[in-house]
């Protein structure tokens with residue numbers, strides 16, 4: 001057990017906030033049982049207080065304590081994908097306060113697949129509420145440096161667990177109702193969830209009945225304006241943007257050719273590689289002061305579905 005892990009757990013016990021590495025993105029963690037600590041998360045993120053947080057735990061056994069009931073689908077999915085990039089929405093037990101659940105009668109639970117996170121959660125014993133460690137509406141962090149740059153002064157410490165292996169957030173599956181549905185595509189492919197449950201699991205479309213900021217139109221957004229284009233639309237779109245004098249970046253898989261002189265961010269061809277590179281790439285676009293991003297998305301299968309979802313939200317019109 002490293003000193004860092006012990007310091008992180010001590011900070012949690014004292015009601016402090018920590019930067020917590022997970023396999024998806026870095027979290028902004030606090031003791032989920034400490035209402036004051038949880039409120040600090042909302043203050044630091046600038047997140048509306050009725051938006052629920054995911055409670056991270058060390059094991060399925062601990063997760064059950066946070067649930068009022070544990071449906072069969074929860075059991076199957078937890079066994080198949082935990083530790084891993086899957087969040088289950090279940091009816092909450094008394095452990096889950098209104099501060100964590102946004103006043104809803106359900107709670108989001110996840111066992112992350114990252115050695116440091118698991119060490120912290122195991123030593124801590126309880127639940128750690130952790131949204132992604134970015135300001136509300138912005139790009140999620142995938143390195144410890146991203147967290148320090150964005151929230152450094154507001155956290156007790158940031159555990160450095162390296163670059164996140166998955167790179168996009170967990171898949172959220174709501175198993176609290178009569179039939180399961182996916183509230184947010186993420187690290188576990190929709191196809192894999194459906195195979196495990198041996199049934200279709202639709203994506204939730206209604207934004208009004210679930211308070212998931214990940215479902216808000218504009219989210220995960222860089223400062224630069226982002227547009228989705230196909231590889232064949234790219235040349236004409238590029239010419240049009242460059243003619244306005246804008247500083248244009250292209251984010252595209254390595255097989256897409258781009259004219260010389262354009263800032264080009266090359267993402268891997270495969271969906272998992274694209275996901276891993278996505279957020280760091282969007283941050284770099286902003287660091288380099290670029291105005292416009294033209295992004296060629298991956299196919300919408302596997303983790304590609306989550307990538308396309310995030311790119312669409314990053315491209316939604318914003319009041320800026």
Ligand code: TXA
Nearest residue numbers: 024027052053106107108131132169170211212213214
């Ligand atoms: O991969 C992840 O899930 C990362 C890492 C840190 O674990 N966490 C993350 O947290 O993405 P956050 O807060 O940025 O997004 C959590 C999503 C939100 O859209 C939230 O509304 C939804 O989970 N959520 C949490 N509890 C919920 C509930 N009871 N009902 C519906 N949605 C819920």
Ligand code: MG
Nearest residue numbers: 131132140214
């Ligand atoms: Mg987030």
